[in-house]
Amino acid sequence: NAGVMQNPRHLVRRRGQEARLRCSPMKGHSHVYWYRQLPEEGLKFMVYLQKENIIDESGMPKERFSAEFPKEGPSILRIQQVVRGDSAAYFCASSPATDNYGYTFGSGTRLTVV
Amino acid sequence: KQEVTQIPAALSVPEGENLVLNCSFTDSAIYNLQWFRQDPGKGLTSLLLIQSSQREQTSGRLNASLDKSSGRSTLYIAASQPGDSATYLCAVGTSGSRLTFGEGTQLTVNP
Numbered sequence: 001n002a003g004v005m006q007n008p009r010h011l012v013r014r015r016g017q018e019a020r021l022r023c024s025p026m027k028g029h030s031h032v033y034w035y036r037q038l039p040e041e042g043l044k045f046m047v048y049l050q051k052e053n054i055i056d057e058s059g060m061p062k063e064r065f066s067a068e069f070p071k072e073g074p075s076i077l078r079i080q081q082v083v084r085g086d087s088a089a090y091f092c093a094s095s096p097a098t099d100n101y102g103y104t105f106g107s108g109t110r111l112t113v114v
Numbered sequence: 115k116q117e118v119t120q121i122p123a124a125l126s127v128p129e130g131e132n133l134v135l136n137c138s139f140t141d142s143a144i145y146n147l148q149w150f151r152q153d154p155g156k157g158l159t160s161l162l163l164i165q166s167s168q169r170e171q172t173s174g175r176l177n178a179s180l181d182k183s184s185g186r187s188t189l190y191i192a193a194s195q196p197g198d199s200a201t202y203l204c205a206v207g208t209s210g211s212r213l214t215f216g217e218g219t220q221l222t223v224n225p
Contacts, residue, residue, distance in 0.1 A: 006157075031211065043158075043203070043215040056212065091157060095211070102148050103205075103213060107157035 002026075004094050004106035005074075012112045013082045021077040021109045025094030032075045033103065034067060037089040049075060082113045116141045120204055120216035127194055128224050135189040135219045137204030142182050149178050149189050150203040152218070158203065162189070194223045 005024040013019050025032050034046040045059040049069035060067065064082075069075040079086055089110050093103040117140045127133055137147070146165050150158040162171045162178040164187070170179040177190040191198060201220045205213040 033211070033213070035213075035215075042217045043205075043213075045212045045214070048211050059212075093158075093213075102146065102160055102163035103207075104160065105150070105158040110155075 004092055004104050006092050006106035006109050010110050014114055015083060016081050019079040019082050019111055021090050022074040023092030024074040026104055029094035029096050031095045032069050033093045034077050035091045084113050087111055087113045116206060116208055116214040118204060118206055118214050118216040120219050122219060124220040126222040131194050132192050133194055135202050137187040137216055139185045139206045142185050144206050144208055146207040147180055147187050148205045152201045152203055196223045196225050198223050
């Protein structure tokens with residue numbers, strides 16, 4: 001079991017470009033979460049997805065950010081028209097079910113906007 | 115709104131010392147509490163998971179306790195080693211599967 005796989009590990013984008021971050025959950029896990037860690041800050045919840053469904057996106061910025069978890073393939077966090085303030089580490093976590101199960105985190109994608 | 119606070123923000127100890135990291139949370143209606151370790155530039159490694167019905171969990175030199183009614187958890191590290199140097203994060207799981215993280219305690223264990 002390879003754990004939660006995130007790619008790329010590092011991503012550099014120029015202002016205005018699009019960033020696509022991928023997350024493959026652990027085998028058998030159907031729940032995916034995205035968190036963002038801004039420099040010198042704690043991790044903040046962004047979005048919770050199950051296959052083909054967004055369950056809770058209350059932590060997502062209203063504009064430019066979107067997430068999906070298709071029936072086949074990894075979960076994708078998409079940031080359009082990136083700005084310098086989007087530079088952060090983006091972590092994906094997965095769990096087999098809700099509430100009473102721990103989370104397994106990936107190694108993160110470090111996005112730098114130049 | 116759940117808020118999680120970790121004290122101290124940073125801690126430096128000599129090798130071999132036993133130490134306690136503290137975590138407090140404002141809303142006692144939690145499902146679980148999880149302690150993570152984060153090394154610089156790396157992801158999060160889960161250390162211990164305590165369900166809301168449990169009082170403590172142990173793994174090797176680590177022991178985590180949970181007092182839900184007072185909104186507190188502690189992580190006890192016995193016989194600390196330089197390899198324990200990292201940032202330790204406390205995260206509270208609430209309804210809806212969201213984790214709320216503290217800001218972390220940055221631990222340095224000096225040889």
